[in-house]
Amino acid sequence: MKTNIPADFSFSQSNLHTYLRCRYKFYLRYIQGLLWPAQLTSDALVYEEDRNAGIRFHQLLHQYFIGFDQDLLVQMAQNDPDPRVLEWFSSFLLSPFAQLDGELNPEKTLNANIDGKLFTIKMDLLQFVDGLYHIYDWKTSRKIPSRKTLLESVQTKLYPLVLSEALSSNFPIHFHILELNQVDAPITFTFSAPEVAKSRDYFMLLTDEILALEEHEFFRTDKLQICKTCEYRSHCNRGIKAPGISDLELLDMEDYLETGNLNTDLV
Numbered sequence: 001m002k003t004n005i006p007a008d009f010s011f012s013q014s015n016l017h018t019y020l021r022c023r024y025k026f027y028l029r030y031i032q033g034l035l036w037p038a039q040l041t042s043d044a045l046v047y048e049e050d051r052n053a054g055i056r057f058h059q060l061l062h063q064y065f066i067g068f069d070q071d072l073l074v075q076m077a078q079n080d081p082d083p084r085v086l087e088w089f090s091s092f093l094l095s096p097f098a099q100l101d102g103e104l105n106p107e108k109t110l111n112a113n114i115d116g117k118l119f120t121i122k123m124d125l126l127q128f129v130d131g132l133y134h135i136y137d138w139k140t141s142r143k144i145p146s147r148k149t150l151l152e153s154v155q156t157k158l159y160p161l162v163l164s165e166a167l168s169s170n171f172p173i174h175f176h177i178l179e180l181n182q183v184d185a186p187i188t189f190t191f192s193a194p195e196v197a198k199s200r201d202y203f204m205l206l207t208d209e210i211l212a213l214e215e216h217e218f219f220r221t222d223k224l225q226i227c228k229t230c231e232y233r234s235h236c237n238r239g240i241k242a243p244g245i246s247d248l249e250l251l252d253m254e255d256y257l258e259t260g261n262l263n264t265d266l267v
């Protein structure tokens with residue numbers, strides 16, 4: 001039986017990332033809308049603390065870029081229950097990212113209709129300067145991903161594509177990633193028009209595949225490691241016990257920032 005993905009379904013970095021890890025999870029979460037209560041990690045408190053600290057830090061940077069008084073923000077960071085928020089904010093203020101020129105749009109959402117399919121991205125910061133766009137992403141990962149992992153991620157490929165389609169932007173498009181636990185080594189990717197065209201082909205093929213699947217083709221992943229950190233593991237009979245936090249690859253802040261749902265992971 002063919003699945004009925006709603007016509008207004010919008011592809012995003014988090015739902016495409018989910019699909020690539022497990023088609024069945026994509027089906028459960030985004031087509032069936034099935035919420036399945038499960039503890040994501042046995043270190044649930046640590047995970048919650050990490051996620052909430054990351055969210056509060058992102059909010060501080062949002063307020064910084066819309067012009068809140070810097071001393072007030074430092075005070076807020078000092079009063080934060082998690083000392084890492086002050087460390088991250090202090091590191092950020094000392095970095096060149098705190099002194100950006102041009103037109104700055106924090107927490108910028110863009111939508112694009114590409115070949116009849118909808119796509120949504122939400123950037124931590126979009127800068128327009130000297131006729132070019134720069135995308136910025138702040139990360140507070142415990143485990144710092146490699147440059148290769150970041151380059152191959154859905155986010156890094158999708159954001160420049162949607163930006164170029166939504167704003168008919170000039171090229172190159174720059175994508176800057178700042179790991180707050182490693183501020184002295186920011187990563188920048190630069191995308192030319194042919195590189196973004198390649199991403200376009202990739203996402204068109206991928207989304208065509210998703211839209212063409214029959215219900216039974218949303219099969220379960222055969223990578224059991226992925227199931228260890230999946231909230232649906234008891235539904236799929238792939239374990240009940242929650243993993244330790246060190247088993248988590250990345251704290252998926254973008255998932256929360258896209259959906260605005262604090263229970264995105266701990267459903």
Ligand code: SF4
Pocket residue numbers: 021022023024025028220221226227230231232233234236238
């Ligand atoms: S438990 Fe495994 S198979 Fe089931 S939805 Fe999660 S990742 Fe997919």
